[in-house]
Amino acid sequence: MTIVTTDLLAAPTVTDLSSAGGSRWQLRPTTALPAGVTLDAEAIDAVVPGEVHTDLLRAGLIPDPFDGNNEQKLAWIGLTDWQYRSVFTFANGQHARHDLLADGLDTAATIRLNGQVVASTANQHRSYRFDVREFLVQGENELVIDFRAPVTFAREQSELIGPRPQVNHHPYNAVRKMACNFGWDWGIDIAGAGIWKGIRIESWSGVRIASVRPLATLDSDGTGVLDTHVELEWDGGTAAVGTAELSVSVAGQRSVVSVGSADGVATSVLRVPDVAPWWPRGHGEQALHEVHVELSDAGTGSWASRVGFRTIEVRTDPDADGTTFKFRVNGADVYIRGSNWIPDDALVTRITRESLEASIRDAAESGMNLLRVWGGGMYESEDFYDVCDELGILVWQDFLFACAAYSEEEPLRSEVIAEAREAVTRLSAHASLALWNGCNENIWGWVEWNWQVPLAGRTWGEGYYRKILPEIVGELDPRTRYSAGSPFSYGDHMHPNDPRHGTTHIWDVWNEKDYSHYASYKPRFASEFGFQGPPAWSTLTSVVHDEPLAPYGEQMLVHQKAHQGNLKLERGLGEHLPQQDSIEDWHWATQLNQARAVAFGIEHFRSLFPLNQGTVTWQLNDSWPVVSWAAVDSHGIRKPLWHALKHVYAQRLATIQPREDGLSVVLHNDTDEPLTAELALQRLATGVGGAVLAEELLSVCVPARDAVTYVLPAQIAQPGDATAEFIHVRAIDAGLGLAPAFGYFAEDTALALADPAAALSASAQLVEGGVAVTVRAHALVKDIALFPDRVDAAARVDTSLITLVAGGEHTFQVTGEKLDPEALCSAAVLRCANDLVQG
Known part of the structure; x- marks a missing residue:
């Protein structure tokens, strides 16, 4: 039967149709499966939000799509039509409007409520709202959503609108579906279907908040400006009132505006003196301020979010x-x-x-x-x-x-x-x-x-x-x-x-x-x-x-x-x-x-x-x-x-670069403070002992958010033996946040790198939360890396690609539960560039 509405303005209510809301969904294919593919049941339980692949995987009907060559074995999923079905109880007849909201349908779908077509959709990237008061009944209702096979649908649409160039092998550009779902040069071809976001029925009367756009900016004097645009929708029934009152508040400021149903859009501008601004990381704090929009008089509803005042x-x-x-x-x-x-x-x-x-x-x-x-x-x-x-x-x-x-x-x-x-x-x-x-x-x-x-x-x-x-x-x-x-x-x-x-x-x-x-x-x-x-x-x-x-x-x-x-x-x-x-x-x-x-x-x-x-x-x-x-x-x-x-990507970077005037060290200081430092410039031997062949001090001063280039002295920049020497530049004050820079006169294939057996020693000990692995260099050792996942896939290491000069030392902190200190020092786990060259 059709729901009868009343004139009472009751609070909006939501009937959650997702699995978390208690709705039970079933999934079944609606086109013939290819030869050799069978499902044990006509329909399987589905989770909404979800997708066909995850439902089939959860039911144990398909292997992991990511494993081995299962991608090709499961291609039939994208060539199959699918149906989601749910039976739910509805008892919410006092409102003027009952809207079905689908936050995300992937992709070509036909929605039926109690056997009647509500709508057809064809866009994964948007939500849908449909007035379904004429379709709903008090008590038990059936909701069915039929999805077209995504690969088949894309091919059909491509022919319909005219094929157009695209990369990869499916015409993803013919449909509004996530392109990389059809595969990419790093992505699995796993085109599927499903109710991939929330779905629900919203029941309401009078007026509702349809959308809010709070645009927060910052004046030159530090005043925050919040320009809020609120779109309202009236139910169109006898309960609707011609005007609505909205309040907008942020950071202690509040405005109240009235808007009529003929307009439907309310605008509020609030000014917040001396507001704390929002900055990107590395430039300041990320101050965020709560915005509240409240609707009264003609209906009830609210909206809340956070904004940051910035330009x-x-x-x-x-x-x-x-x-x-x-x-x-x-x-x-x-x-x-x-x-x-x-x-x-x-x-x-x-x-x-x-x-x-x-x-x-x-x-x-x-x-x-x-x-x-x-x-x-x-x-x-x-x-x-x-x-x-x-x-x-x-x-x-x-x-x-x-x-x-x-x-x-x-x-x-x-x-x-x-x-x-x-x-x-x-x-x-x-x-x-x-x-x-x-x-x-x-x-x-x-x-x-x-x-x-x-x-x-x-x-x-x-x-x-x-x-x-x-x-x-x-x-x-x-x-x-x-x-x-x-x-x-x-x-x-x-x-x-x-x-x-x-x-x-x-x-x-x-x-x-x-x-x-x-x-x-x-x-x-x-x-x-x-x-x-x-x-x-x-x-x-x-x-x-x-x-x-x-x-x-x-x-x-x-x-x-x-x-x-x-x-x-x-x-x-x-x-x-x-x-x-x-x-x-x-x-x-x-x-x-x-x-x-x-x-x-x-x-x-x-x-x-x-x-x-x-x-x-x-x-x-x-x-x-x-x-x-x-x-x-x-x-x-x-x-x-x-x-x-x-x-x-450190805020302060030292890098050795060729320049017209000669080999140089370039310092990029991406901080708000000048970088004033003494740099130790060295030309060292690569072999055991790491003899110092030349050494100088360089005083540098780099303004905030700036870069300066310093030409290296000839005795540092010009090697005696390009295959057995390198440049090492480090700040005397290790607290400046400036990591050492290295320069090489030859590629590793020509560089005399010491055998890691002689150049590197390692020890490990259990510490709280994991294992500390300390390495010590007796010669130049390039790009020392620890791979604890070789021991325990859940293990992680804090640092990597550590280059040490003779006498240098570094400790890796490894976290994990199944860690063998001795194994972490093994040749399979502890690697460096030297072992690739010597090997």
């Missing part, structure tokens, strides 16, 4: 060298030390607040101050942006377009507009939000990737990037800068990937050239570049079971998605490190080379300051166990690259 500019000004790309927060320039972010798990419904915080802390503890949410992923949950607000991590937010041409016609056009408006409205409150970016590499693709012929005049997305998206940002979040794409040069008739202008992606190094080629670039801002390396040994061997284990084993290559990836890893060793025979040495050498390659690039780029204003590496995290560009693997183990980033 963020992205300056793209022409100058003598090209075009800048510079972040400026509260009037202060911020040098960017960042990384690209991908979804933290390929099965996205397993991501939690805790897992996100752990991964974002990986960024913060490495010295990063920015994460770029890449356009082939998803708009992240509130948890992600909340943690970034709290930790002072700026967020560069891509709209979800990546490496492909996109139709600008229906049915995509209206979906793109709807998702963009929702995303901007939802995320605009966050203090960390620093930039909206139209697309990833699509403008570059149009210019350089031979799209024009296959497109044959069809649209490719430019209308989104140049008109629709900037108009939406300008309307809904005018305080935040919009960029059409990355890379982008910020001028008409410019190549979009010109290093002299704006943002630059550098991929010829990984794909074609030695990493020393980074030195040929002088980018104003490098927003993508990187080098591959395998995950931790325990992570790799948990999913790759080839016998024998080898770089080109069948399962190994399942977990290497880049074109000729392992060949590029071997070629990338170049003259830097010898080619390796054993899989253990291959693993260590390629991990080390990854770390060195990226560190080499960043040190060079930072040495160009202020010409260069930042770097954003590809990439911070992984979504499954894979050989990739990530600094932290999918099991949360920080690869050697992460430790290299922690060194080169």
Whole structure:
């Protein structure tokens, strides 16, 4: 029967239809399964929010998709239609409106309530609200959501709208679904379906708060300004009242505004004198202030969030060298030390607040101050942006377009507009939000990737990037800068990937050239570049079971998605490190080379300051166990690259660089205090004893947020024997936060590095919480690393890639429960560059 409403304005109520709310869901395929695939039951229990893969996995009906070559074995899931069904009790008839809210449906879905079609949807990246009062009955109700097979649906849509160029093997650009769900050059092809976010029925009367946009900025005199826009919706029934009263409060300030149903939008401007501002990490505190919006009179409802008062500019000004790309927060320039972010798990419904915080802390503890949410992923949950607000991590937010041409016609056009408006409205409150970016590499693709012929005049997305998206940002979040794409040069008739202008992606190094080629670039801002390396040994061997284990084993290559990836890893060793025979040495050498390659690039780029204003590496995290560009693997183990980033992303960096006047030490002081120091400059012998061949003191003074170059004296910079000597630069005062810098006259393959048996000794002892492993050097020992996961996959180490001169000592702190001190000193666990060369 149809619910009868009354005129009483009762408090809004929610009928939670998720599993946590008590609803029971069942899942079943609705198209024929391929030969050889059977399910033990017609339907299985499902968890909502969830996805088909996780439900099948929980039921024990499929193996782990990440393991071995199961990816291919489970491809049938993406070619199958699926149905979710729930029967729930509803008894909430006193309200005028009953809305079904689906926060996330992945992707092409038809919703039926009690056998009647409510709606069809086709966008993973937005939420839906449907008035279902005509479909609901008192008592028992049946909700059915049918999902089309995602791969099949994408193919059909591609044919319908006209195929357009894209990378990888599925036409992900034909549908509004997370692109990397169809596979990427680091990602598993695991296209699935499901009710991936919350679902519920909201019952309400009178008026409700539909959306809130609290835009917090900072005046030049330190006054905080909160410009709040509240959109209201009236129920349209007899209980509706013509006006509503809203109160907005923040930091002790409060305003009350009235809004009529004819308008529907309320605006409040609050000024907060001498407010504590929000700063990115490394520049100040992350002050956050509670905002409360309360609705009264015509209805009841409230909204709360936090804001940070700040101004963020992205300056793209022409100058003598090209075009800048510079972040400026509260009037202060911020040098960017960042990384690209991908979804933290390929099965996205397993991501939690805790897992996100752990991964974002990986960024913060490495010295990063920015994460770029890449356009082939998803708009992240509130948890992600909340943690970034709290930790002072700026967020560069891509709209979800990546490496492909996109139709600008229906049915995509209206979906793109709807998702963009929702995303901007939802995320605009966050203090960390620093930039909206139209697309990833699509403008570059149009210019350089031979799209024009296959497109044959069809649209490719430019209308989104140049008109629709900037108009939406300008309307809904005018305080935040919009960029059409990355890379982008910020001028008409410019190549979009010109290093002299704006943002630059550098991929010829990984794909074609030695990493020393980074030195040929002088980018104003490098927003993508990187080098591959395998995950931790325990992570790799948990999913790759080839016998024998080898770089080109069948399962190994399942977990290497880049074109000729392992060949590029071997070629990338170049003259830097010898080619390796054993899989253990291959693993260590390629991990080390990854770390060195990226560190080499960043040190060079930072040495160009202020010409260069930042770097954003590809990439911070992984979504499954894979050989990739990530600094932290999918099991949360920080690869050697992460430790290299922690060194080169330190606020104070000393790096030895070639200059026209000779070999120099460049000091970048990215702090608010001048760096005044005495540096000990040494030229040392590499062998046992580490004889001092030349030594000088250098007095340096580097202003706050500045860089200074000092040419090294000839007796330091000019070796007697390039193969047996090196440069060591260290601050006399170890408390200045300036790590030593090393310079070499030859690559390791030509360098006389001592045998680690003679050059390095180690001891270990149990301490509270784990084991302390102390190493002592008797000669130059490069890049000492400890891999406790070889002993216990849950073990972690605090530091890595430690280079010691003769007489130097370092203690690694290892945490874990199954630790054998003697094993931690074994050759399989304790590695260094010397053993690769000597081996």
